[in-house]
Amino acid sequence: MPVPNSDDVAEVVAVLAAHAADVDARSRFPVESFAQLRRRGYLGLLVPAEYGGMGGGLTELTALAQQFAGGCLSTAMSWAMHCQQTDLVVRHATPELRARLLPRIAAGEVYLASVTTESSKGGHLLSAHDALRGADGYSLDREAPVVTGGMHADGFLITMRDGPDAAEHEVTLVYADSADLKIEQTAVWQTMGMRGTDSVGVRLVGRVAPDCVVGERGKFRQVAADSMVPVGHLAWSACWLGAARAVFGQLVRRIAAPRQKSGGPDVNSPLVQERVARIRLDLELVSAYLGKVTEEVGQIRARGGRLDMPAVQIHLNTLKLAASELTFRAADRMVQLAGLAAGYGTDSPLPLERTFRDLRSAALNYSNDRLWTANGTLSWADRAVSLL
Known part of the structure; x- marks a missing residue:
């Protein structure tokens, strides 16, 4: 296809x-x-x-x-x-x-959801508390406070501690089909933004077959570095950029249209022009960096290289940090530029108010605080300062 x-x-x-x-x-x-x-x-x-x-x-x-x-x-x-x-x-x-x-x-039959959060560790990706159990080690009883689309998924990729005696960093990723699980909703999703992701809490109980282990047992860190982290940062950043870009286009067309009696921003005002330029700058920077990181990851994959090198990790983390902060800043500036009715009103023809609320979540979706400290630490290992 x-x-x-x-x-x-x-x-x-x-x-x-x-x-x-x-x-x-x-x-x-x-x-x-x-x-x-x-x-x-x-x-x-x-x-x-x-x-x-x-x-x-x-x-x-x-x-x-x-x-x-x-x-x-x-x-x-x-x-x-x-x-x-x-x-x-x-x-x-x-x-x-x-x-x-x-x-x-x-064929469109399976929508996959990701189960990586736990109440005891929050969103920390590379550790797990709930363990695989049973004589053969393939029974699971897993609770997660946040699972995007959790009650609509047809299958799940789930991080588990490799066994009751395994350390919390010995994490195994398994696939489980929803038909093979008992699925219970344990929490609702009532948030400021991103309300349509329906990221409820769930409890999953069931068994998985031995061939449903994704990657090596206990070595989830390897598949996370090769796939989950880079694809997540690229895809999330693209989504945030796309939302901000679309509403900016609507706002520019509204401002540039013939002015109505009710007024609105003056396209000839130097202040309006500067504000538009600053919004455009943020979106241009995110777009350019997204393109370069996508190219870098694609080239490394094509030659069978490793994505866990310090410089590459810094670039991926920087993309997520820049995209989450700059797109939200752009949305904030758009609200200010559009004004109270068009920018802040829930009944505005511009979806600025919703976009503003949605993009506020970007810095919280795998907390930027973790990535700032990670990049600081990684910078000691990349003393050549390998800029993208």
């Missing part, structure tokens, strides 16, 4: 945009939008063609994430995280699991 053309993408974006306000207002999962993504094959964007997928790569992922986010950021983020999980399966699952699961993803 080839990567779709621009007309097909535009039709999907229109569906996402049509339901975005209701999804946000009712804090519900975007079921209509995901039905489109399933039907048109977008769940299989990263699935190789040999399994029936689109055979897309990171460039296609970041481009589509931007476009989808221009319609509905909650939908785009949920889809992007599904693609992140798909990449893990493609690159690190057993041949048996790939053969069973990838054709179902390509």
